[in-house]
Amino acid sequence: MQRFLLLAALLTGAASATDLRIYPSFTEVRDTVRAQSTTLNIPLPESVWNGLIPGTLDLDGLNFSQVTQTSGASWLAGLEGKTVTLEEPGRGAQVVTLVRARDLLVRDAQGQYRTARFEDLRFSGAPPVGAQLPAQTLTYTLTQPGSGTLSYLTRAVTWSARYTLRASAAGARLDALADIRNGTELPYDVKATELYAGEVNLSGNPVMYRESVQAAPASARAPSAPRIGAEGELGGLYRYALSSAFTLPASSTVTLPFIRPKLTGFERYAGLSTGFSTQSSEGVMSRNYRLKAGERLPAGPLTVREDGRVVGQTVISDTAAGAQVGLSLGADPDVRYRRTVQQLSASKNARGDVTKVTYRVTYTFESGRERAVRAEVREWIGGPRVTIDTLPARQEQATAELRADIPAGGKVSKSFTVVIDQAS
Known part of the structure; x- marks a missing residue:
């Protein structure tokens, strides 16, 4: 997300200390x-203004009677009518006058006009x-001088988690990384950051939102990479915290080890997941994994x-512990x-x-694997009243489930019986 900067910081392009509360699609x-x-x-x-979510500007701690938003000129527009050096490939350097900053129109010493490239x-x-x-x-008319906190929501800074499931014959391990993206042209020295995971409703539009990550005050020296730790839940949202400050460069993605x-x-x-049919069929199974964290x-x-x-x-959705x-x-x-x-x-x-x-529905499974494999089938059956021999009672909708362990390079069959009663 883009932060409001004082003019000195804007002119120098320096990173500014700020607090960020980052959600998957806004900050x-x-x-x-x-x-x-x-x-x-x-x-x-302009890049900050364009990313700002309307109606979210807030100034806390300072009382004001009025705020006015005006559009000003760019830094380059301040050079209109002045001379700059134009160095084009194959043409050498020459002094030109910047006529119009908007489209980089210049006039050379011969009085000819052309459009230049900024680089x-x-x-x-x-x-x-x-x-x-x-x-x-933004011009605030205050009742008295002092300090306050300017806040707003922007879609220019976001974060997301990504995972790697590392499986082998010995078992499996789940690793996660957190990607923090800065889509602005401004760098941030992040003093305190929160990451949120969950769902937040902005102006009637649901927005996925992640937990909080906190960073310590920025140091003049390059800090060690921050670590992310869980901070529990907040109103049904997931929270995490960074162990130290970090720098979020302009137009960048910072990736940190996550959980x-x-x-x-x-x-x-x-x-295999399928619906019931009276027709015979054949095909291949899908490769599936099941895990609990x-x-x-x-x-x-x-x-x-x-x-x-x-x-x-694949993609996983927000999942509770043990689910x-x-x-x-x-x-x-x-x-x-x-x-x-x-x-x-x-x-x-x-x-x-x-x-x-x-x-009677019969599945015959055949494996070409070098190791035994478990096969699982879920078959949905609809009707006024359905009875499956593996289930105790009649239902309007029922699911037949079959499980079979197929030996390496072998074959195995499993069956179930279903009664479909159309009588009202």
């Missing part, structure tokens, strides 16, 4: 401002970050590696199934209409 920026008089001017670069211009002093962008200025939750359960299996998992992409090799990628996470990574050509359906009986009413039918 709250909190900046301490000090007014020496009853007028407080806060310039905002070909040379200046006597270092231009600030965003030299071509106009600045918006490494203990897996309380991990299984591989070949899976000892910590809450913020939503994010997950890459699965087997023995160090990538075998698939089961299911991963499906696509077709498994080494595990095939053949499904056959046999009608065992049919009952009719006095008009000759079929009212109840009994079927």
Whole structure:
């Protein structure tokens, strides 16, 4: 997110200390401002203004009677009518007059006009970050001088978690990283940062939101990389905290080690989810994983590696500690199934209409794997009344579940019986 900067910081392009409360799709920026008089001017670069969420500006700790927002000229516009050096590839350097900053129109010594490129211009002093962008200025009329906190929401700074599941014959490990993205042209010396995971509603639009990460005051020396620790929950949101300050450069992504939750359960299996049909079929199973983590998992992409090799990628949603996470990574050509359906009986009413039918569904699984593999099938069956031999009672909707351990290079069959009663 973009923070409001004092003019001196804007002109020098220096990173500014600030507090960030970062969510997956927006950030709250909190900046301490000090007014020496009853007028407080806060310039905002265009890139900051464009990312700002309307209606979220707030000044806390300073009473004001009025605030005015005006659009000013860019730093480059201040050089209009003045001479600069233009150094174009193959043409050498020459002194030109900057006629119009908006499209970099210049006039050379022969009086000819043309459009230049910003990277070909040379200046006597270092231009600030965003030299071509106009600045918006907030002018607060205060009741008295003092210090306060300026805050706003922006979509220019966000964060997200991403995971790697490292599986092998010995077990599995889940690693996570946190990516903090700065889409602004301003750097931040982050004094205190909070990351939030969960759902926050902004103006009727749900926004995924992550937990809080805190950083200590910035040091003049390069600090060690901060660590992220869990801070519990806040109103149903996940919270985390950074162990130290860090610098978030302009237009950058800073990646930090995140959580490494203990897996309380991990299984591989070949899976199939389908609806009931009276027709026979065959095909391949999908490669599936099932795990439970000892910590809450913020939503994010997950890459699965087997023995160090990538075998698939998927996305997990926000998950509570101990909740089961299911991963499906696509077709498994080494595990095939053949499904056959046999009608065992049919009952009719006095008009000759079929009212109840009994079927036997048989799955034959065949594996080309060098190790035994678990196969699992979930088949949804609908009807006025459905009875499955593996379930105790009739239901309007029912799910038949089959599990079979297929030996290495072997074959195994499993069946279930279903009664579909159409009688009202």
